[in-house]
Amino acid sequence: MITDLFIDGEWRPGSDGTRFDVIDPADLSVVAQFAVASEQDCMDAVDAAAAAQPSWAATAPRERSELLRTAYQILTDEVEVFAEIMVRENGKSWSDAMGEAGYAKEFFRWFAEEAVRVPGDYRLSPAGDKRIIVDRSPIGVSLLITPWNFPAAMATRKLAPALAAGCTTILKPARETPLTAAYVVDVLRRAGVPAGVVNLVTPVPTGPLVKAMIDRPEVRKLSFTGSTEVGRDLLHACADSIVSTSMELGGNAPLIVLPGADLPTAVEGALLAKMRNGGSACTAANRFYVHDSVHDEFVELMTDALAKVKVGSGLDRANGLGALVSVAERDKVAALVAGAVDDGATLKLGGNASEQGAFYDATLLTGVTHGSTITTTEIFGPVTAIVRFDDVDAAVRMANDTEYGLMAYVFGEERAAVAVARRLEAGMVAVNRGVVSDPAAPFGGVKQSGLGREGSSEGILEFLEEKYIALTA
CATH class of the missing domain: 3.40.309.10 (Aldehyde Dehydrogenase; Chain A, domain 2)
Incomplete structure (x- = not known):
């Protein structure tokens, strides 16, 4: 199993050499020791994503689509490997793991199709004095934070629309389940995603280092799935830099x-x-x-x-x-x-x-x-x-x-x-x-259960910004 960080297209140990245990909750044995990301590692991931952003945004939608479709096919071919990693680090039943693996890979297929269908608009203004063009462009470097309960599906549900939209990414999985995230990232590497477009870090201490990444001006999007309590803290952190947020929070x-x-x-x-x-x-x-x-x-x-x-x-x-x-x-x-x-x-x-x-x-x-x-x-x-x-x-x-x-x-x-x-x-x-x-339905809540939607055609819009261009009629 992969137990290193992924930064700028390479697997590497953390810069300070420390690791944390990944535990199998069924028997409490140590499954693996995963690399700790230091502040330097997190900053390197932001640098790599920022450097890759212009070229990835300029990549043709069809090319981004084909890369996601290739990742879907790899996951289809290796679905039992995918499921077994989840069983070992998360503890879930085999049927639940296989169900999640099947669900998770579908986000790559769905957003492979959405990548080539980003909508825009072109119309004459009511006054007749101009043509209104509404264009959409990638929002930019996106920090994706996922929980332990669905380590595969939450990763693909964020990575797929971000990549389809033309955004480079930094994935921060839960420390309980980093192996599944690392496997998904390696699938994208094997599918041919360029260096710097996908990065994976597991920072310790988590809160301060996540805040340090959010504070970087290059980071323009945070997509978080987790508790409402942590979501509130992250919203506060994003306020200083006016970072766009998508939040899938607690439920009852x-x-x-x-x-x-x-x-x-x-x-x-x-x-x-x-x-x-x-x-x-x-x-x-x-x-x-x-x-x-x-x-x-x-x-x-x-x-x-x-x-x-x-x-x-x-x-x-x-x-x-x-x-x-x-x-x-x-x-x-x-x-x-x-x-x-x-x-x-x-x-x-x-x-x-x-x-x-x-x-x-x-x-x-x-x-x-x-x-x-x-x-x-x-x-x-x-x-x-x-x-x-x-x-x-x-x-x-x-x-x-x-x-x-x-x-x-x-x-x-x-x-x-x-x-x-x-x-x-x-x-x-x-x-x-x-x-x-x-994957074809909009997922999200109201009140303190979140902001924005994942999946469906709405999911890719979370990683796009609108630009209005006025032309003389």
Whole structure:
């Protein structure tokens, strides 16, 4: 596995020679020791990206498109290698890793197509005195910061549109999962992306060195996926230099089961919404609101389904639930469950942390009170917390009672479910399904869940700036 930084087209150790351990959360073994990026390394990455920016921006869209398409094909050919790296450093199940690998590579294919379709405009002004040309050009050097929970998809979802738009990049992955990012960067190197266009650094200490890169005038874009708390700090850091920002931040997704919902469909969708990636997803269903009329049956069906989930290492492909990314994450989830029980919830299933590794069983809580800690905290684990309701208007109020607004789920008769979906304060709503993510769809939230959109045709626009040119008519 690659364990070095990538700067100006070359793999190299950090300038101070230090490294940090990458841990397999399934057995807590050291998978690799990855290079620490010093301040000098980070500045070198900015210099390399800045030097490469003019030529990359001038590269024909078709050429950029073909490079991304080549990267897609490499990832397709090596999809199991891609997945295994994620299993080893992130702990996720094999099915989750393969699902992410398939999703991640699609961003290279999607934005290979978008690279040659950047829109512009040409029209006569209403006064008839000039021709209005609206052009779009690359915003420039882009700093891309990705989290540990989806180390592949978050990297490709940022790299692909930035490169398609003609921007050079500096990728800063989470320290828990740098190996996946390094593999993606090497795929781009093998695809033929020129030196300096893609760089990878893992700075320590992270905050001050990220701030130092943002402070460089050459850096014109920050795209960040992570917690709302860190996002706020980065927005402050970007303010001094007026750096353009795209933010995909925290979530607290409600899942509402309405009266009359088809319960087999609801349980199937709820399993995906809750258990995908072991619940470690900003889009994961975090709070379940289930109507009185279907509550008991839904609980029984959901309990039966969760009880069948096998827990263990993702290297065993029969396991449906892998490890959390660290023992600290495991213990955080365990504390949330214990706190919910103290608040009066009933532990219907699970509630067990492993003695070896960072595993936590699929868990279901009933009798949860809206507003309790577990409903106001992003769980990021395989815990289903169910609140009973008897009034749909009250359920909508509870669903919207959060500073977050990334994702929501509604199950019920279609017309009623869509009516509720329109009332929910979320950037994305799934109706009678458990997954919405698609490279062709705009991904993003409202309120304190983020700024801007990723994916779809909107994704490339985040890395482009408009220029108005006036011509005499």
